[in-house]
Amino acid sequence: MSNRVFNFSAGPAVLPLSVLETAQRELVNYPDAGMSVMEMSHRSPPYEKIHRSAQARIRELMNINDDFTILFLQGGASLQFSMVAMNLMWPSRKADYIITGSWSKLALKEAKREGTINVAGSSEEQQFSCIPDIKTLTLDPNADYVHITSNNTIYGTQWHQLPSTGNVPLVADMSSDIMARPIDINAHGLIYAGAQKNLGPAGVTLVIVRKDLLERAPDSLPTMLNYRTFAAKDSLYNTPPCWSIYMVDLACKWLLDNGGLAAAAKRNNDKAQLIYDMLDQGDFYRGTVEKSSRSLMNVPFRLPNEDLEKKFVSEAAKLGMQNLKGHRSVGGIRASIYNAMPREGVEALVAFMKDFANRNG
């Protein structure tokens, strides 16, 4: 513990220490199994128990009803950019995309290979400093779905009010804010999320999909690109990424033990507010996001100049606060403060920010 750093990485990202300690303790010899989770047949009872436990805990945490199925896939959100379009863009072969940053644009690029896309809203002209006003969206009532990126890691924006899509299913890339707060599952048709920010290590992608939407895909899709393959076999059609799913299960247990998503949202709000208060109280630090669109997960900000930003990142690292450099495409500073970032980490950062501003302001 003593020499662990505060890791502000945007992803893969910090995991709860107690989760890591459990994984460490069980690594060579999972209780009563005589082997590591990494050595278990995916068809063996101890692994199947882990698999079902992860599904059940996700269902409990996110309050997911039986209209939805929970899938474990591989390939990250990037593969979902294609799979969503391949599986759901039927029968109209049309979809609405709302563009709020680099990841939305990549999702759009892949969807365009599969059908006709309407950009129903974009904050690109505002340099992605906000989420588009939902009143300005040009949604197509005949679209097969509407796609949003619920949180934008690079720009530090987050949807705080969902667009009304009527009967058109809403598809959300929640890679960077899944389980950061309670959501209304019934407002969504499909949710996908790479695990490596809020859920666990890289290597597993969570897909939560309304069952009726599974029927849309044509049988001609490659087997491994058809959600039905995974739904029919409960994500055990082929060998799943067992270890990553085990880690997701442990992370979900940690969330449940700590009050579920309502409590997580409170902690996340409190942590983010500590930094936003600092940004708002003087001239030295400058937030880059409109207040109403601020993310609770990724807080980007600027200093008076780039030399000071470099100095800030370097001094923070020496104090055990790592990965505070902004994304290479935008520069500046970014503090990613996912579920597992302890409040002490944020307090240490804010104390350092205050001290750094005093010394350099």
Place this chain on the structure above:
Amino acid sequence: MSNRVFNFSAGPAVLPLSVLETAQRELVNYPDAGMSVMEMSHRSPPYEKIHRSAQARIRELMNINDDFTILFLQGGASLQFSMVAMNLMWPSRKADYIITGSWSKLALKEAKREGTINVAGSSEEQQFSCIPDIKTLTLDPNADYVHITSNNTIYGTQWHQLPSTGNVPLVADMSSDIMARPIDINAHGLIYAGAQKNLGPAGVTLVIVRKDLLERAPDSLPTMLNYRTFAAKDSLYNTPPCWSIYMVDLACKWLLDNGGLAAAAKRNNDKAQLIYDMLDQGDFYRGTVEKSSRSLMNVPFRLPNEDLEKKFVSEAAKLGMQNLKGHRSVGGIRASIYNAMPREGVEALVAFMKDFANRNG
């Protein structure tokens, strides 16, 4: 250690104990990183070092020259069934498949979605008890590639002499015998392997591909299904399955520390021979595979009747020898004895086989 079992699972499968112990020691706090490998940004220096190390060790172990590139993908061999065909079945849209078991058939099924497939050989009429005689293959000189499954986990057969494919690239699914023996990389155009048998845990798929073949795929392929995406960014286009790659790196180090693939092949031969000698020396056990096609990785055999087979599996499990039940599609017994199965495990199995036959023969 003391309460670990001998795990004869066909995959995911046994890993070297020393590898697991290293992973356990480093899990919470990777040396000098202040965090777990599971928490590292894939763009951070410590993770990049692991990534390059895994690639370099694979290259060294398999004696891979610069004509080839080494990729880390996700989705298992099952996704490669499609990706190989999507990327390599150009310009003729024709390929040869040699069918040696269930996995070949699944590869064939996906390839048929992408082009015209010639079944150039099959041992299905022999219930997959052998590899087809290479003199009988009906290879098409204009095929874009020839596909084989180098080792068949369910039926326990293995290619011991490669077909001559001339200028037609040979593609091999080596999921279950990768790094079990030295191979001639230049005899191959592409090799793929899910990691979870001989290389590490589930969650990463190794692809080794001749660089010139990367140029075949059309730009219209989805980004995540085009090998060029991974080759251009050294498998860091999006977040790779970092932990699984770390485990592969440790497993490769273990192989290198123990004499490389020539030494591994000797150990694997010796282990397999212990069981095959037992099958050949009496009537109680009956091997199901032609001698010239016997696998060094998976040894299937039958007992005089199914009741005895059940008793065998159950008694063996009580003695700490687990997962000896044959695949549900063929029944019987199967001992999977990958690289990491210690000789002591095989000796214990053979001693039990002798005793069981004495008591029940």
